[in-house]
Amino acid sequence: QVQLMESGGGVVQPGRSLRLSCAASGFTFRRYAMYWVRQAPGKGLEWVAGIAYDGSNKYHGDSVKGRFTISRDSSKNTLYLQMNSLRTEDTAVYYCARDRLTTVTWGPIDYWGQGTLVTVSS
C-alpha cells in the first residue's frame, strides 16, 4: 500500500533552517510528481512546492520562493524540503503528497502523508 511518512519537523528559531524528509513506499516513486502542502494552525491548505516525477522541474509558491527548495532522491525514494530563513508565519503542519497520475505534474493529489509539525518561535 502507498505510504508517505514525513519527518524532520520540530521547533526552530526564526531565521534558522530545517530540512523535512518524506519517505515513500508502496509505489514506483520515480514515476510520480510530488508536492509539499502546509496548513497553519486553524487555517486552510496552502500549496508550498512541487517537483516533476524526474526532478526536471521544480516549483515553489510565492510565500516561500527563494527560501525553500524542494528536491527528491529516487534512489532513496525520498522527497525533501529544505527550509531556510524560517519565519513565524511558516509555522504549520507540512504534508507530503503524491500526484494521482504517473509522469505528469499538476494532477489531483491522491495520497497524503500524516504531516509533520514545524513551529517557528523564539
Added chain:
Amino acid sequence: SYVLTQPPSASVAPGQTATITCGGNNIGSKSVHWYQQKPGQAPVLVVYDDSDRPSGIPERFSGSNSGNTATLTISRVEAGDEADYYCQVWDSNSDYYVFGTGTTVTVL
C-alpha cells in the same frame, strides 16, 4: 494570482443534500478537485477532474463545474460527512496549485 472562494460554512440535516460552491474566474475552463479533511487528519480526495470519484468514495459525492462556479454535492448526508472541504485547481498561468478557502460542513 488565481483565487478560489468558498463559503466558510454549511449546515445540513442527516439525509439531506449539502451543496458546496467554489468560485473562480472562468473556473469552468479548469479541472477542479475536491478534498475532505476531518479534524487531525490528512485530506482525502473525494472528487477529481470536476466530477470523477476515486475508488472507495461513495456515489453520494458528486461534482460539477461551469462558468465561474464549481460545485461539490453530497447527497443523503451522514454524520461521518462532517468535515472541512477544499476545492483545488492548477493555475497554468503561474504553475501553482491553488486551494479554495475551505468550507466546514456541519451535520445537524
